[in-house]
Amino acid sequence: MMKSTIKLLSIAVTTALLSGCFGDDDKNESEPTPAVSTIDWTKTNEWFEAGEQNVLTAKETQELLEKGAAKNVILFVGDGMSVSTVTAARIFAGQQNGQTGEEYQLSFEKFPVAGFSKTYNTNQQTPDSAGTMTAMVSGVKTKAGVIGYGEKALRADCASGSGQELVTSIELAEMAGKSTGVLSTARITHATPAATYSKSPERNWESDNNLTDEAKANGCTDIASQLVNFSYGDGIDVVMGGGRRHFFPSSVIDEEGKSGKRKDGQNLIDEWRAKYTNGIYVYDQTGFDAIDAASVNKVFGLFNSSHMEYEVDRANDIAGEPSLSEMTQKSLDILSKNDKGFFLMVESGRIDHGHHAGNAYRVLQDTVEFDRAIQVAVNSVDLSETLIIVTADHGHVFTMAGYPTRGNPILGLVKTNDSAGHAEDEHVLAKDDMPYTTVGYRNGLGFADYGDTSTGDQRYSDPHAAGRYELSDVAVESHGFHQEALVPLSSETHSGEDVGIYAIGPGAQLLRGTHEQSNIFHAINHAADLVAKAEASQ
Amino acid sequence: MKNKCFFIVITLLYAECLFAGIKTDTKSIVSQRAYYRVIDSELQGKPKSYTLTVWMTGNMLALEKAGNSSIALWHNWQTSKPTLFQVFKEHDYRIEFERIHTQKHQRLLAQLQALLQDGSFVQRATINNKQLILQRLIKDDMVELQINRWSDYKTYDYADIGDNEADPVLAKLIHQGFIQKI
Numbered sequence: 236m237m238k239s240t241i242k243l244l245s246i247a248v249t250t251a252l253l254s255g256c257f258g259d260d261d262k263n264e265s266e267p268t269p270a271v272s273t274i275d276w277t278k279t280n281e282w283f284e285a286g287e288q289n290v291l292t293a294k295e296t297q298e299l300l301e302k303g304a305a306k307n308v309i310l311f312v313g314d315g316m317s318v319s320t321v322t323a324a325r326i327f328a329g330q331q332n333g334q335t336g337e338e339y340q341l342s343f344e345k346f347p348v349a350g351f352s353k354t355y356n357t358n359q360q361t362p363d364s365a366g367t368m369t370a371m372v373s374g375v376k377t378k379a380g381v382i383g384y385g386e387k388a389l390r391a392d393c394a395s396g397s398g399q400e401l402v403t404s405i406e407l408a409e410m411a412g413k414s415t416g417v418l419s420t421a422r423i424t425h426a427t428p429a430a431t432y433s434k435s436p437e438r439n440w441e442s443d444n445n446l447t448d449e450a451k452a453n454g455c456t457d458i459a460s461q462l463v464n465f466s467y468g469d470g471i472d473v474v475m476g477g478g479r480r481h482f483f484p485s486s487v488i489d490e491e492g493k494s495g496k497r498k499d500g501q502n503l504i505d506e507w508r509a510k511y512t513n514g515i516y517v518y519d520q521t522g523f524d525a526i527d528a529a530s531v532n533k534v535f536g537l538f539n540s541s542h543m544e545y546e547v548d549r550a551n552d553i554a555g556e557p558s559l560s561e562m563t564q565k566s567l568d569i570l571s572k573n574d575k576g577f578f579l580m581v582e583s584g585r586i587d588h589g590h591h592a593g594n595a596y597r598v599l600q601d602t603v604e605f606d607r608a609i610q611v612a613v614n615s616v617d618l619s620e621t622l623i624i625v626t627a628d629h630g631h632v633f634t635m636a637g638y639p640t641r642g643n644p645i646l647g648l649v650k651t652n653d654s655a656g657h658a659e660d661e662h663v664l665a666k667d668d669m670p671y672t673t674v675g676y677r678n679g680l681g682f683a684d685y686g687d688t689s690t691g692d693q694r695y696s697d698p699h700a701a702g703r704y705e706l707s708d709v710a711v712e713s714h715g716f717h718q719e720a721l722v723p724l725s726s727e728t729h730s731g732e733d734v735g736i737y738a739i740g741p742g743a744q745l746l747r748g749t750h751e752q753s754n755i756f757h758a759i760n761h762a763a764d765l766v767a768k769a770e771a772s773q
Numbered sequence: 774m775k776n777k778c779f780f781i782v783i784t785l786l787y788a789e790c791l792f793a794g795i796k797t798d799t800k801s802i803v804s805q806r807a808y809y810r811v812i813d814s815e816l817q818g819k820p821k822s823y824t825l826t827v828w829m830t831g832n833m834l835a836l837e838k839a840g841n842s843s844i845a846l847w848h849n850w851q852t853s854k855p856t857l858f859q860v861f862k863e864h865d866y867r868i869e870f871e872r873i874h875t876q877k878h879q880r881l882l883a884q885l886q887a888l889l890q891d892g893s894f895v896q897r898a899t900i901n902n903k904q905l906i907l908q909r910l911i912k913d914d915m916v917e918l919q920i921n922r923w924s925d926y927k928t929y930d931y932a933d934i935g936d937n938e939a940d941p942v943l944a945k946l947i948h949q950g951f952i953q954k955i
């Protein structure tokens with residue numbers, strides 16, 4: 236068997252060879268003898284050896300599928316982290332490391348299990364984060380824009396949600412006596428984190444000022460107040476992200492000079508402090524750094540008025556804010572003190588925003604920081620009792636195209652190979668005699684060149700510029716470059732193709748294959764036995 | 774504190790002046806609206822003129838150009854971290870530009886602030902070779918009412934535009950494009 240495999244690898248493939256290999260005996264005497272390499276590929280080729288090693292490692296990997304084998308669960312969600320984003324980020328990270336990039340492995344690409352997630356909402360082919368995260372944390376698909384209710388609920392219709400309330404894995408984990416945490420670089424009231432702890436038929440009901448009269452009349456409350464009033468177990472233990480403005484009145488200005496949004500006069504930060512008298516509320520890097528994980532069990536961190544900064548811009552934040560990997564480390568240090576285990580959700584929320592703005596640099600830098608946060612988790616937990624899942628809620632219309640030569644800068648203009656397969660010196664020109672970048676967008680605002688001094692999302696202040704632009708003298712690898720887009724829209728859109736699921740730890744094998752996104756909850760529930768443990772504790 | 778900040782901001786736009794959970798005080802300035810005739814001699818041919826209205830309360834400053842369907846509105850305009858909103862009058866919608874401090878917008882706000890002296894609007898000014906002549910100055914409750922009305926419009930953060938195409942009005946605005954010219 237091995238022998239014929241070597242033959243297949245080493246010999247130029249011809250029909251003569253194929254028929255030879257499959258043992259046909261009607262050989263024509265006049266046919267030339269197939270060329271055979273003198274090299275022993277099994278011992279001298281890095282791809283061959285790495286592939287063999289991979290098989291041996293896989294054989295050694297334990298499949299722990301018993302119910303409840305996972306004491307801890309960490310769900311990492313890269314918002315909008317399409318497969319193309321993962322590929323580009325891998326190359327970007329490798330190239331930042333001085334490598335050609337393609338061969339680089341992000342932390343989660345070393346996980347033993349990968350699968351696909353079908354992301355559609357019950358009413359939408361290309362989904363949004365509200366419906367997709369509800370599927371992942373409650374095990375039930377629902378409509379776009381709807382958080383924590385089944386598909387019979389109508390968007391922004393409070394009364395229609397009655398009786399459609401779903402139970403989330405955070406609620407179950409709290410009922411089971413586990414510690415829990417929710418982290419996001421977006422507003423903590425944004426759709427993805429909100430789906431872990433709230434029920435809202437409208438993702439935009441982040442504070443009371445956005446509630447409709449119908450919502451108020453029928454008893455719906457805003458997402459921020461649901462977070463602070465979360466009543467399962469002893470409440471969510473660690474909450475960190477942006478979105479401070481949804482927690483205090485519009486008449487008040489915060490530490491970073493920004494007004495609140497609330498119209499009901501409530502200061503939910505004060506309410507949280509009153510509820511958790513031993514807890515710590517922080518709003519900046521200094522406060523964050525001062526948290527002593529060994530002695531503190533409840534943390535509420537709101538580091539920005541709206542979303543937290545992109546990783547590229549983080550150093551420019553007014554009061555300073557921690558990175559996603561720092562937040563992950565601190566959370567794990569706090570949550571892992573509980574003997575009953577923990578459930579932690581970590582969202583990299585701004586990968587999505589970078590894509591919407593058509594700014595691949597910020598997308599890739601945030602994805603690399605997301606990767607760091609995952610590595611922090613891998614380094615910090617016992618993988619024999621911790622299930623780690625990394626996935627995305629949906630993709631984006633971000634593509635990697637052309638035939639760039641190996642090691643071509645991922646954000647650069649395409650340089651192809653010559654006819655012998657060697658890299659060309661100059662970038663290749665398209666039929667319009669202009670060069671083009673490897674990465675780009677199918678739709679959105681399109682081209683802009685703000686150099687390296689741009690602020691994130693600046694693109695929205697200028698009109699869309701779809702189509703082709705002369706890029707020969709443009710710094711296409713800078714922070715402020717926005718890739719070309721075909722269809723002009725004032726915001727680039729999500730995409731409908733599947734996203735990756737990467738898993739390690741007890742129960743990981745449940746996620747092999749192609750899944751409805753809601754299956755992620757069921758894998759978690761089986762691995763950590765959440766429902767039974769929650770019921771047993773009541 | 775408030776007056777000190779006001780002074781610093783007027784003299785040095787980028788000065789740091791953070792408020793730690795302080796109630797905003799809108800009484801230090803009399804709410805007013807100023808109608809300026811703008812004569813733009815830069816335009817080719819004969820000079821062209823139009824009306825600009827500047828609305829001002831203690832913490833809001835708005836700029837409305839006659840004929841434009843959108844208004845620029847700055848919240849906390851007296852501080853070093855003003856927030857810019859684009860108000861769409863015809864749709865009762867606002868877009869909040871939380872982090873947009875582009876030089877263009879900073880310059881515009883600084884120019885508007887330069888129209889103020891001792892809490893009131895100047896008679897004449899020249900900005901970018903355009904002459905501004907004060908036509909009318911009205912100090913009444915209408916200013917506060919109008920600005921409050923704009924502030925109550927449905928508001929989306931610009932970073933969330935892409936996630937809200939399901940909103941038919943926003944979808945329409947998305948397809949029109951934002952902040953073309955304020």
Ligand SMILES: [Zn+2]
Nearest residue numbers: 315587935936
């Ligand atoms: Zn999105």
